[in-house]
Amino acid sequence: MKLKTIYELAVNKALKEDQRTGRVIEDGLKKAREEYKKARGIDRRAFDPESLRHPYADTRILNGSGEVEVKNVLVGIDIDVAELVLADRLREKGVDIDLVISHHPTGRAYAQLYKVMDIQPGLWEKYGFSGEAARGIMKDRAEEVARSVAPANHNRAVDAARLLGIPFMCLHTAADNCVANFLQKLFVNKKPKKLSSILNILKGIPEYRDAMKRGAGPFILIGNPGKDAGKIFVDMTGGTSGPDKMFARLSQSGIKTIVGMHCKESGYKVAKSEFINYVIAGHIASDTLGLNLLFDAIEKKGRLNFIDCSGFKRTRRRS
Numbered sequence: 118m119k120l121k122t123i124y125e126l127a128v129n130k131a132l133k134e135d136q137r138t139g140r141v142i143e144d145g146l147k148k149a150r151e152e153y154k155k156a157r158g159i160d161r162r163a164f165d166p167e168s169l170r171h172p173y174a175d176t177r178i179l180n181g182s183g184e185v186e187v188k189n190v191l192v193g194i195d196i197d198v199a200e201l202v203l204a205d206r207l208r209e210k211g212v213d214i215d216l217v218i219s220h221h222p223t224g225r226a227y228a229q230l231y232k233v234m235d236i237q238p239g240l241w242e243k244y245g246f247s248g249e250a251a252r253g254i255m256k257d258r259a260e261e262v263a264r265s266v267a268p269a270n271h272n273r274a275v276d277a278a279r280l281l282g283i284p285f286m287c288l289h290t291a292a293d294n295c296v297a298n299f300l301q302k303l304f305v306n307k308k309p310k311k312l313s314s315i316l317n318i319l320k321g322i323p324e325y326r327d328a329m330k331r332g333a334g335p336f337i338l339i340g341n342p343g344k345d346a347g348k349i350f351v352d353m354t355g356g357t358s359g360p361d362k363m364f365a366r367l368s369q370s371g372i373k374t375i376v377g378m379h380c381k382e383s384g385y386k387v388a389k390s391e392f393i394n395y396v397i398a399g400h401i402a403s404d405t406l407g408l409n410l411l412f413d414a415i416e417k418k419g420r421l422n423f424i425d426c427s428g429f430k431r432t433r434r435r436s
Contacts, residue, residue, distance in 0.1 A: 118187060118385065118418060119183060119184055119187065120185040120216060120284055120286070120428045121183025121184065124183065124286060125176050125388055126412055126415045126418060127288050127291045128170075128171045128173065128291060129412055130291065130415070131171070131176065131294045131295070131411075132171060132295040134297075134298040134299075134343045135294050135298075136240055136243070136272075136294075136297065136298055136301065136354075137236065137239035138242075141145070141242065141248075142172060143236060145172045145399050146169065146170075149172075150169055153166075154276060160197040162208075168232075168239035172198060172233070172235070173233060173237070173290040174229035174230070174233050175266075175292055176222075176224060176288050176289055176291040177222070177224070177286065178285075178286045179223065179275045179277050179281070179285040179286055179287060180285040180286075181216070181278075181284030181286075182282060182284075182356050184217070185215065185284045187215040187216045187284070188213070188215055189212075189217045190214070190217070190218055190421050190422065191214050191216070191218070191221060191424045191425070192217075192219075192220075192267070192408065192425060193217075193220070193425075193429050194219075194220045194221060194401055194404050194427050194428040194429050195220070195377065195427050196217055196221075196223070196274060196285070196427060198277040199218070199291075199428060200219075201281055201283055203426065204281070205281045205283065206225075207424070211396075212341060212428045214424065215284065216283075216285070217278065217283055217284070218286055218287070219274075219285070219286075219287045219288075220288060220289060220292055220407075221287065222279065222287060222325055222406075223272065223273070223274045223275060223287060224272050224275035225271065225272075226269075226287050226289065227269065227271050228269075228271045230236065230262065230357065231263040231264055231266065233290045233355060234255060234262065234355050234357065234359070234434050235252075235255070235355075235404065236290065237363075238254070238255045238360045239251070240249030240355070241370075243361065243424065244350065244367065244370040244372060245371075248371055250366075252357075254362055255363075255365055256365065257360060258359055260411050262357055266290070268344050274416070279345075279364060288408065290354060292404065292409060292410070293354040293355075293407050294416075295410035296353050296404075296406045296410065297351050297352075297354040299406070299407075299410055300351045300398070302407035303318060304318070304349045310351070311342065311343055311344065311345065311346055312337050312340050312341065312343070312344050312346055312348065312366040312396060313343065314338075314348055315349070315374065315396050319335040319376075322406065323432045324402045324403075324405045324409065328402035333399055334395055334399060334402070335394075335399055335402075337395075338385065338395040338396065338397045339385070339388055339389050339392070339394055340394035340395065341397075345373065346374045346394065347372075347373025347374055347394075347424050348373050348374070349373070349383075350376070351371050351375075351376050351377075351401055352375050352376070352377040353376075353377060356381075358379070358384060359376075359387075359428050360416060361367075361384050362387070364384070364385075364388045364393055367391075367393065368373075368393055372393065373394060374394040375393060375396070376396045376398055377397060377398065378394065378398060378399065378403045379397060379400045380397065404428075404433075405428065405429050409431065409432050409434070410434075411435075413433060
């Protein structure tokens with residue numbers, strides 16, 4: 118299928134799996150359209166037109182024409198210059214590679230990573246946060262992330278792809294939406310009573326079983342196996358980790374257990390002080406699960422050949 122078809126299918130799946138309300142998503146798009154309408158000169162020419170169509174600023178075609186026909190895809194959780202050179206070497210050895218896909222963003226998608234953090238306040242509204250309070254809590258943290266990514270050499274890998282003539286794209290929040298919604302529904306349906314039950318559910322998923330074999334499987338960060346799970350919040354989308362002060366509000370809203378990809382040290386200390394249980398599902402395993410769910414949806418339109426690298430392993434599910 119064409120590169121632009123893969124991209125469109127990924128975006129459509131991301132929108133379908135987005136746990137926010139349609140109103141919240143549309144409000145964000147409306148704001149982007151208003152900004153574009155007001156933009157003039159270089160501000161208008163430099164405006165990212167994709168932001169008018171969907172809210173996932175970290176999901177983009179980074180190099181190549183959308184008309185490229187794709188059959189063979191090299192996929193990795195992180196793709197940098199080294200992996201692109203690897204793709205070029207594999208081509209020299211006779212391995213057909215039509216496209217390289219990274220989960221984590223690079224290029225403009227990385228420079229804009231902070232923009233997708235608006236997703237998190239939209240999720241918190243489901244748990245009783247007012248929209249204004251949720252956005253206020255996120256504001257400082259999003260600005261912190263924007264400052265942290267600003268000095269990066271964003272286009273390094275994209276330039277390598279261009280020079281090597283390799284079509285290149287990243288699917289970040291598009292995949293994260295899939296894993297977040299998948300796990301949230303799974304816990305709602307299975308209703309685990311204890312933290313040990315949460316671990317057992319995760320261990321039944323192929324991506325987490327594979328991670329266990331590499332020493333990176335799910336574990337309890339805060340709590341113990343016998344503790345009551347209570348109300349579970351799956352925190353696996355929205356660009357990067359949110360502000361530490363969200364834990365107090367989540368606790369007040371009745372959340373007893375968070376299941377996440379990872380937790381920074383300062384967040385760990387605050388969550389523990391709020392008596393919130395925390396289960397780490399695993400970063401790379403969760404990213405892999407999200408990509409696999411996304412690719413399952415894409416492959417309903419046509420089979421692709423996957424070449425795994427950089428922590429990714431393709432696992433198909435029966436439809």
